[in-house]
Amino acid sequence: MKPLSLGKFAAAAAAVLAVAGAAAGLSAPSARAQMARSPDYTALMAAPDRSDADKAADKRRDPVPFLQFAAPHPGMKVLDMAAGGGYSTELMARAVAPNGTVYAQNPADLPDKPKAAFAARLKTPAMKDVVADIRPYDDPIPPGVHDLDMITFLFYYHDTSYMNVDRAAMDKKMFDALKPGGVLVIADHSALPGQGISVNKTLHRIEEATLRQEIEAAGFKLVGEGNFWRNGADTHDFPSYKPNMPVDNFVLKFAK
Numbered sequence: 639m640k641p642l643s644l645g646k647f648a649a650a651a652a653a654v655l656a657v658a659g660a661a662a663g664l665s666a667p668s669a670r671a672q673m674a675r676s677p678d679y680t681a682l683m684a685a686p687d688r689s690d691a692d693k694a695a696d697k698r699r700d701p702v703p704f705l706q707f708a709a710p711h712p713g714m715k716v717l718d719m720a721a722g723g724g725y726s727t728e729l730m731a732r733a734v735a736p737n738g739t740v741y742a743q744n745p746a747d748l749p750d751k752p753k754a755a756f757a758a759r760l761k762t763p764a765m766k767d768v769v770a771d772i773r774p775y776d777d778p779i780p781p782g783v784h785d786l787d788m789i790t791f792l793f794y795y796h797d798t799s800y801m802n803v804d805r806a807a808m809d810k811k812m813f814d815a816l817k818p819g820g821v822l823v824i825a826d827h828s829a830l831p832g833q834g835i836s837v838n839k840t841l842h843r844i845e846e847a848t849l850r851q852e853i854e855a856a857g858f859k860l861v862g863e864g865n866f867w868r869n870g871a872d873t874h875d876f877p878s879y880k881p882n883m884p885v886d887n888f889v890l891k892f893a894k
């Protein structure tokens with residue numbers, strides 16, 4: 639096989655970047671810039687100050703593909719919706735350091751267990767750039783906060799459908815809080831086509847098309863889909879929280 643010339647190699651590399659960027663909703667120049675800025679997420683996961691509990695959770699949650707897809711990088715302003723105990727919040731905080739900020743949204747009536755877990759986590763050095771954002775889901779933006787680079791919403795959008803939450807207001811406020819070109823990255827557990835939000839409370843799943851329709855109604859444009867947490871062995875007829883069962887999860891990236 640004849641080796642590529644330097645010029646042809648550069649062209650081939652550019653083509654690869656263009657394909658990768660298109661998959662994530664980016665132009666080739668944007669993909670190159672993003673790759674230059676993005677930290678080594680695998681190295682972040684291996685940080686010696688991460689807790690044993692988080693490292694154990696990594697085996698189940700497999701965060702590196704998500705981080706590569708979302709592409710947080712130093713200096714970003716991020717809102718982590720439904721932060722819970724703060725596992726994903728800390729990951730984002732590590733990725734946007736230095737000079738970044740993560741707002742960790744939780745409602746005032748967060749149950750005691752995740753509330754205590756988040757309070758303990760917030761005291762650790764890795765969370766020094768995290769701001770606790772205790773606000774309702776449908777009014778999640780702290781006063782004065784705007785031009786966010788990214789919002790993450792992991793495995794909890796479906797829950798808001800059976801709570802006293804105005805999802806249309808929530809989605810619009812997330813849209814308004816992002817800077818132009820900012821992204822919303824949502825992951826959730828898949829329901830079957832046609833189920834909509836009918837199994838959100840019983841099976842803790844949501845139909846992907848329904849979620850997409852609601853988010854796009856707020857003005858968002860779908861720019862990327864992640865298939866790294868898909869599971870074809872999921873029968874979609876059991877609660878997504880059932881342990882040791884194959885759960886099909888979708889991940890969508892929307893841009894303002």
